[in-house]
Amino acid sequence: MTTGTPGAAARRAPAPPDPSPRLTESAAAGRGPEPVKETLRWLAARRAAHTFEVERVPFAQLHGWSFRADTGDLGHASGRFFTVQGHRVHSDYGPIPRWEQPIINQPEVGVLGFLVKEIDGVVQCLMQAKMEPGNANVVQLSPTVQATRSNYSRVHGGAAVRYLEYFTDPGRSTVLVDVLQSEQGSWFLGKRNRNIVVEVQGDVEVHEDYRWMPVGTVLELLHSDNAVNMDARTVLSCMPLARPTTPPGGGEATHPRAALRRSVTDFEYALHPMRELLHWFTDRTARHDLRTERVPLAGIEGWRRTPEAISHAQGRYFSVIGARVRAGSREVREWTQPLLAPHGLGLAALVVKRVHGVAHLLLHARPEAGHLHGVELAPTVQCTPDNYRGLPAGDRPRFLEHIEAVPADRVRFDAVQSEEGGRFHRAECRYMIVEAGDEVPLKVPEGYRWLAAHQVTRLLEHSHYLNVQARTLVACLHSLW
Amino acid sequence: MTTGTPGAAARRAPAPPDPSPRLTESAAAGRGPEPVKETLRWLAARRAAHTFEVERVPFAQLHGWSFRADTGDLGHASGRFFTVQGHRVHSDYGPIPRWEQPIINQPEVGVLGFLVKEIDGVVQCLMQAKMEPGNANVVQLSPTVQATRSNYSRVHGGAAVRYLEYFTDPGRSTVLVDVLQSEQGSWFLGKRNRNIVVEVQGDVEVHEDYRWMPVGTVLELLHSDNAVNMDARTVLSCMPLARPTTPPGGGEATHPRAALRRSVTDFEYALHPMRELLHWFTDRTARHDLRTERVPLAGIEGWRRTPEAISHAQGRYFSVIGARVRAGSREVREWTQPLLAPHGLGLAALVVKRVHGVAHLLLHARPEAGHLHGVELAPTVQCTPDNYRGLPAGDRPRFLEHIEAVPADRVRFDAVQSEEGGRFHRAECRYMIVEAGDEVPLKVPEGYRWLAAHQVTRLLEHSHYLNVQARTLVACLHSLW
Numbered sequence: 025m026t027t028g029t030p031g032a033a034a035r036r037a038p039a040p041p042d043p044s045p046r047l048t049e050s051a052a053a054g055r056g057p058e059p060v061k062e063t064l065r066w067l068a069a070r071r072a073a074h075t076f077e078v079e080r081v082p083f084a085q086l087h088g089w090s091f092r093a094d095t096g097d098l099g100h101a102s103g104r105f106f107t108v109q110g111h112r113v114h115s116d117y118g119p120i121p122r123w124e125q126p127i128i129n130q131p132e133v134g135v136l137g138f139l140v141k142e143i144d145g146v147v148q149c150l151m152q153a154k155m156e157p158g159n160a161n162v163v164q165l166s167p168t169v170q171a172t173r174s175n176y177s178r179v180h181g182g183a184a185v186r187y188l189e190y191f192t193d194p195g196r197s198t199v200l201v202d203v204l205q206s207e208q209g210s211w212f213l214g215k216r217n218r219n220i221v222v223e224v225q226g227d228v229e230v231h232e233d234y235r236w237m238p239v240g241t242v243l244e245l246l247h248s249d250n251a252v253n254m255d256a257r258t259v260l261s262c263m264p265l266a267r268p269t270t271p272p273g274g275g276e277a278t279h280p281r282a283a284l285r286r287s288v289t290d291f292e293y294a295l296h297p298m299r300e301l302l303h304w305f306t307d308r309t310a311r312h313d314l315r316t317e318r319v320p321l322a323g324i325e326g327w328r329r330t331p332e333a334i335s336h337a338q339g340r341y342f343s344v345i346g347a348r349v350r351a352g353s354r355e356v357r358e359w360t361q362p363l364l365a366p367h368g369l370g371l372a373a374l375v376v377k378r379v380h381g382v383a384h385l386l387l388h389a390r391p392e393a394g395h396l397h398g399v400e401l402a403p404t405v406q407c408t409p410d411n412y413r414g415l416p417a418g419d420r421p422r423f424l425e426h427i428e429a430v431p432a433d434r435v436r437f438d439a440v441q442s443e444e445g446g447r448f449h450r451a452e453c454r455y456m457i458v459e460a461g462d463e464v465p466l467k468v469p470e471g472y473r474w475l476a477a478h479q480v481t482r483l484l485e486h487s488h489y490l491n492v493q494a495r496t497l498v499a500c501l502h503s504l505w
Numbered sequence: 506m507t508t509g510t511p512g513a514a515a516r517r518a519p520a521p522p523d524p525s526p527r528l529t530e531s532a533a534a535g536r537g538p539e540p541v542k543e544t545l546r547w548l549a550a551r552r553a554a555h556t557f558e559v560e561r562v563p564f565a566q567l568h569g570w571s572f573r574a575d576t577g578d579l580g581h582a583s584g585r586f587f588t589v590q591g592h593r594v595h596s597d598y599g600p601i602p603r604w605e606q607p608i609i610n611q612p613e614v615g616v617l618g619f620l621v622k623e624i625d626g627v628v629q630c631l632m633q634a635k636m637e638p639g640n641a642n643v644v645q646l647s648p649t650v651q652a653t654r655s656n657y658s659r660v661h662g663g664a665a666v667r668y669l670e671y672f673t674d675p676g677r678s679t680v681l682v683d684v685l686q687s688e689q690g691s692w693f694l695g696k697r698n699r700n701i702v703v704e705v706q707g708d709v710e711v712h713e714d715y716r717w718m719p720v721g722t723v724l725e726l727l728h729s730d731n732a733v734n735m736d737a738r739t740v741l742s743c744m745p746l747a748r749p750t751t752p753p754g755g756g757e758a759t760h761p762r763a764a765l766r767r768s769v770t771d772f773e774y775a776l777h778p779m780r781e782l783l784h785w786f787t788d789r790t791a792r793h794d795l796r797t798e799r800v801p802l803a804g805i806e807g808w809r810r811t812p813e814a815i816s817h818a819q820g821r822y823f824s825v826i827g828a829r830v831r832a833g834s835r836e837v838r839e840w841t842q843p844l845l846a847p848h849g850l851g852l853a854a855l856v857v858k859r860v861h862g863v864a865h866l867l868l869h870a871r872p873e874a875g876h877l878h879g880v881e882l883a884p885t886v887q888c889t890p891d892n893y894r895g896l897p898a899g900d901r902p903r904f905l906e907h908i909e910a911v912p913a914d915r916v917r918f919d920a921v922q923s924e925e926g927g928r929f930h931r932a933e934c935r936y937m938i939v940e941a942g943d944e945v946p947l948k949v950p951e952g953y954r955w956l957a958a959h960q961v962t963r964l965l966e967h968s969h970y971l972n973v974q975a976r977t978l979v980a981c982l983h984s985l986w
Contacts, residue, residue, distance in 0.1 A: 133791040173794070202784035204791065204878070218791045302966065303683035310614040310685065310699045313654070318799065396877050397685070397968070485783065486967050487878070 047200075047239065050147035051265050051502065054238025060245055063165070063237060067251065070153035070233055071163040077350040078157045082331045086346045086360045096322020096329075098344065098362055104174045106130035106447070108334075108344055108362055110319040111213065113393040117312045124324040126334055126344055127213045127394055128364060128447060130172070133204065134217040136255045137169035137191040138263075140200070141224050141236065148236040150187070150228065156253065156445025157349045158363050160452070164253040164442065165245060168234070186231055190222055197222035201262050204487040205495065206400060208443065209392025211342070211364055216396075216487070217255070219262045239263070243503040249440040250452070254492065257441065261495035262484050265502045284376065284436055284459060288383045288501055294476035295379050295466060304473055305401070305489070308389035314398040333365075340411060342366040345449060363449040368410035369440070370453030372493040373427040375404040376436070376501070377460040377474065384474040385501070386423075386464070387494060400491040401483075404472070422469060430458045437500045443492075453493070455500055477501065528681075528720065531628035532746050532983065535719025541726055544646070544718060548732065551634035551714055552644040558831040559638045563812045567827045567841040577803025577810075579825065579843055585655045587611035587928070589815075589825055589843055591800040592694065594874040598793045605805040607815055607825055608694045608875055609845060609928060611653070614685065615698040617736045618650035618672040619744075621681070622705050622717065629717040631668070631709065637734065637926025638830045639844050641933070645734040645923065646726060649715065667712060671703055678703035682743050685968040686976065687881060689924065690873025692823070692845055697877070697968070698736070700743045720744070724984040730921040731933070735973065738922065742976035743965050746983045765857065765917055765940060769864040769982055775957035776860050776947060785954055786882070786970070789870035795879040814846075821892060823847040826930060844930040849891035850921070851934030853974040854908040856885040857917070857982070858941040858955065864982070865955040867904075867945070868975060881972040882964075885953070903950060911939045918981045924973075934974070936981055958982065 083091070088101045098108040111127035139150040154166035171185045176192075190197045201221040206212075230236065242260065245251045252260075296304075322329075326337050334344040348360045375386040390402035405423050412420040437457035444451070466474060475483075480498060483489040490498065564572070569582045580588040592608035620631040635647035652666045671678045682702040687693075711717065723741065726732045733741075777785075803810075807818050815825040829841045856867040871883035886904050893901040918938035925932070947955060956964075961979060964970040971979065 131796045132794070135791075199784040200780070202787045204787055216791075218787060220787075299681070303680040306683040306685055306699060306701075310616075310697075313613070315612045 046142065046147055047263055048265055050142075051239045051243060053146040054148075054241035055244050059237070059241040060248065063235075063241060063245060064248060064251060066235060067153050067163060067165060071161070073232075074155065074163075074351065076155055076162045077348075078162070079348050080332070081346045081348045081360065083346050083362075084331060085348065086362065089346075089360065089362060091322070095320035098321065098334075104132075105172075105361070108321060108364075109213075110321040110324040111393065112317050112319045112324075114315045115313065115391065115393070117314060117391045124319060124326060125341070125393070126321060126324065126327065126364075128211055128215070129213045130215050130447075132173040134172045135169055135176070135188070135191055136167050136217050136219050136259050137187075138221045138256075138259050139168040139187055139190050139197070139224060139228065140221055140239075141228065143236060146238045146240075147223075148238050149242055150230070150234050150236055151242060151256070153233045153235075154253065155351050157347055157351075157361070158447065158449045158451065159250065159253070159442050159445035160450055161250050162445075164445070165242065165251055165256055166253045167256050167259055170253075170255045186234070187228075190224060191220055197224045201259075201264070203262055203485060205258055205262065205490075205492070206395055206488055207492050209395040209400065209491060211366075211394065211448070213394045214396045215394070217258070219259045221259060221263060239265075243499065246441075246500050246503040247437070247439055250442050253442060254444045254496065257496040257499045258492055260499040260502065261490070263502075264481055264485075284378065284383060284504060288477045288504065293380045293382045294479055295384055295474045298479060298482070301473060301475060301479065305389060305399070308471060309397055309399040312391065312398075314391050314393065316393055340367060347449065364447060364451070365449035366408070366443075366451045368408040370443075370451070371405060371407055371409050371424075371427070371456070372403045372453050372497060373405040373423075373456040373458065374494070374497040374501070375423065375426070375458055375460045375464055377464065377466075379466065379474065379476075383477045383501070385477060385480055385497075386460070386468065386472055387475055387480075387490075388422075389471050389473070390491065392491065395488070395491070397488050401475075401489055401494055402491045403494050403497050406491075406493050422472070423464075426464065427456065427458060434458050434461065436504055437497075439500075441496060455493075455496055457497060457500055457504070527623070527628055528744055529746055531623075532720045532724060534627040535629075535722035536725050540718070540722040541729065544716075544722060544726060545729060545732065547716060548634050548644060548646060552642070554713075555636065555644075555832065557636055557643045558829075559643070560829050561813070562827045562829045562841060564827050564843075565812060566829065567843065570827075570841065570843060572803070576801035579802065579815075585613075586653075586842070589802060589845075590694075591802040591805040592874065593798050593800045593805075595796045596794065596872060596874070598795060598872045605800060605807060606822070606874075607802060607805065607808065607845075609692055609696070610694045611696055611928075613654040615653045616650055616669070616672055617648050617698050617700050617740050618668075619702045619737075619740050620649040620668055620671050620678070620705060620709065621702055621720075622709065624717060627719045627721075628704075629719050630723055631711070631715050632718055632723060632737070634714045634716075635734065636832050638828055638832075638842070639928065639930040639932065640731065640734070640923050640926035641931055642731050643926075645926070646723065646732055646737055647734045648737050648740055651734075651736045667715070668709075671705060672701055678705045682740075682745070684743055684966060686739055686743065686971075686973070687876055687969055688973050690876040690881065690972060692847075692875065692929070694875045695877045696875070698739070700740045702740060702744060720746075724980070727922075727981050727984040728918070728920055731923050734923060735925045735977065738977040738980045739973055741980040741983065742971070744983075745962055745966075765859065765864060765985060769958045769985065774861045774863045775960055776865055776955045779960060779963070782954060782956060782960065786870060786880070789952060790878055790880040793872065793879075795872050795874065797874055821848060828930065845928060845932070846930035847889070847924075847932045849889040851924075851932070852886060852888055852890050852905075852908070852937070853884045853934050853978060854886040854904075854937040854939065855975070855978040855982070856904065856907070856939055856941045856945055858945060858947075860947065860955065860957075864958045866958060866961055866979075866982070867941070867949065867953055868956055868961075868971075869903075870952050870954070871972065873972065876969070876972070878969050882956075882970055882975055883972045884975050884978050887972075887974050903953070904945075907945065908937065908939060915939050915942070917985055918978075920981075922977060936974075936977055938978060938981055938985070 107129045150168045152166045176185045204216045207215040386404045387401040407421045578590045588610045631649045633647045685697045688696040824846045867885045868882040888902045
């Protein structure tokens with residue numbers, strides 16, 4: 025055993041290779057309208073090459089799914105996949121101290137994996153044109169592997185998951201990113217997915233539903249509505265893209281978007297030190313009470329079940345429905361399943377501001393009843409605006425008015441994206457990034473804080489700091505490069 | 506709004522003050538046998554100054570506590586404090602695919618707070634001589650504030666919690682550390698406490714059960730059995746003590762303990778880069794299945810209830826018992842409560858090794874059924890050795906044999922500590938740090954990894970990486986300074 029001093033030998037030990045510079049540089053390649061158009065044409069061709077048919081069916085026509093006699097929970101005969109169960113929430117965060125709702129319980133950890141490879145000096149991702157029943161346009165760009173344990177342990181007797189071995193067999197690849205992250209905390213009970221990026225060196229056989237494309241092209245595609253699916257967006261957000269190898273150059277920016285995108289990668293200044301932000305995050309989590317308990321789905325307060333749907337009595341929030349899928353490109357050719365169908369177009373808006381030239385994101389420490397820790401960092405505004413039409417300003421989400429009134433020249437990003445089409449039916453959300461002027465001060469209400477972009481990147485190395493909507497917006501922010 | 510370049514202005518922005526150097530330097534003060542003896546004398550005097558009486562009572566004599574008619578869960582009439590409920594675990598980590606057990610459900614986030622202040626150039630902590638009914642010696646050294654929400658919202662009508670305002674009122678102090686951490690994952694369901702250290706400048710009135718002492722003295726006291734309570738140990742572990750202001754000096758160490766303690770603070774070299782460690786941690790969490798569900802406590806498999814205790818049929822693990830407390834120094838003068846009484850002395854042993862002169866800790870990614878994420882990093886060995894007496898080596902915990910056979914000159918730390926005396930009855934554990942020779946290789950089984958001490962410090966800035974036993978051992982490692 026070495027008993028020597030912590031001296032020269034240690035200093036000479038080779039530093040591990042850092043993937044960030046290559047990723048960051050590659051994020052600039054493959055941009056522009058042409059690669060985007062070409063990829064969208066390819067997606068359309070894949071969509072046309074398969075026959076997909078998705079129709080709503082009454083619960084009685086779901087195969088293998090049924091309501092349990094004792095609880096009324098909706099589950100699969102195998103005990104796998106997921107269960108829709110009743111969820112009672114006690115909370116002193118907001119005006120409603122207690123409510124009940126259906127929630128999806130899917131305890132399995134899924135794999136969302138990007139296989140990447142350096143091709144022609146650029147890091148490229150093997151993206152999949154993947155069918156998901158809940159998407160309006162059915163096929164979207166998804167990670168190389170997007171699989172639940174039920175998928176890859178082949179509970180439903182389907183085909184093996186392509187490329188899975190690169191993510192599960194040590195030695196097949198080099199792991200660049202691997203972190204567990206949450207999904208929608210209002211709809212999922214403690215759901216976690218593994219966001220993983222692995223790099224290969226050798227040849228990879230490319231199936232016709234897959235294609236290599238530069239990270240930059242995938243980011244650029246975020247500006248198109250419903251092209252990049254939720255699972256791809258969350259993995260993109262966890263890539264360390266906001267770490268330049270060299271300090272950003274000086275020189276006055278000529279275009280506001282150019283100035284903003286450069287400021288995203290500046291990593292020296294931050295309005296609040298990390299220690300202060302972690303204290304604030306802990307305080308928001310610990311100061312309030314958010315307790316949940318399982319209750320039978322049958323007869324939960326405020327909801328009713330018909331043969332076709334479980335819906336809220338006032339028609340709000342979402343319904344649980346049944347769907348039959350006939351598909352040619354998925355692991356099995358026909359199946360039925362429940363889907364959660366949200367009511368109304370969502371809005372997830374991020375206010376950003378340059379402080380000392382460095383991009384800061386205004387994030388909200390938001391309690392959601394399905395989150396493991398209770399609170400995660402959410403966009404500045406996250407809501408379904410329809411639910412608040414006609415209400416006085418004090419009863420509407422903070423900053424919603426600001427977003428609705430923002431002048432067009434302050435909007436840096438604006439596109440509609442789909443949430444997970446394997447669980448949600450037509451769940452669409454408008455994602456916006458707006459740059460704040462002086463009307464949004466640096467001092468913000470207690471549940472909100474300005475975080476520098478590089479601080480957000482650091483937090484994304486760990487689980488459960490940013491919620492899935494905020495992660496999509498981080499990916500969109502990188503698309504402004 | 507600033508629209509300028511991310512240039513000189515940002516670079517000139519003042520860096521936030523970093524508490525680490527002052528903490529690290531202070532950790533060296535107040536060491537040695539004299540301050541320790543003096544503090545132990547003070548603890549003994551506080552113990553003598555109060556009358557404490559703790560006796561076991563049958564469940565029927567617990568006031569306000571009863572078994573629910575429908576589930577048999579043991580709870581308080583107010584619905585607060587905690588509940589002992591039934592817990593079913595499905596796991597493919599080990600040889601037992603399914604079991605049931607009682608578990609403590611206490612959804613409130615507690616506050617474990619150190620008030621610190623620079624006195625005579627040394628950072629000192631305001632420590633409390635606190636009575637806890639489960640401790641054999643009743644009074645131990647505890648954080649300034651150790652309170653559940655029930656305590657400080659005064660559910661039981663007791664006195665206000667002293668010094669709480671420094672931790673809850675912004676502006677009364679500067680926050681140095683604030684992070685949520687777990688408790689025993691085998692006994693608690695998702696329990697979290699806020700580990701918080703705040704610094705004050707002005708005068709603080711010191712009550713007779715409290716005393717200022719240097720961080721170094723508290724660390725040194727860890728070498729005494731049952732002196733520093735669990736809550737104090739976990740807060741100590743979250744202090745950024747392993748970050749020297751200057752690189753550690755060279756020069757051959759003359760004593761093994763001196764060499765080890767210096768190597769704890771070296772922060773340049775690590776056997777595995779952090780990215781690789783986070784991948785490993787994610788993989789250990791995601792690769793296996795660990796699902797739990799609530800079941801009625803009445804009639805759980807393998808356990809039986811008598812008027813005096815709920816115990817395992819084979820007498821293993823732990824019992825749930827009742828206790829009556831008469832006390833003069835606690836918020837209320839008499840109360841009854843259930844306690845969890847573990848069977849047998851626990852062992853938590855950490856193998857450390859200098860690699861290129863830098864201290865590395867051999868940690869185990871250990872699934873525990875009550876952890877929010879399933880897996881946290883545990884000591885090299887964590888078990889109750891009595892449960893494995895006489896079994897063949899293959900059926901005993903890995904590395905247990907190594908610890909039992911370790912020569913005395915490799916033992917760097919060895920003391921018995923109590924676990925949380927407010928919930929556990931005589932829960933004692935032997936904590937050991939042993940320095941490995943060549944017989945423990947750098948390549949270890951898949952569930953284990955060597956982490957550099959500075960990497961552990963970084964992980965402790967975040968929730969739920971290290972379990973409470975590992976955190977105690979990190980505090981003990983710092984005591985070797």
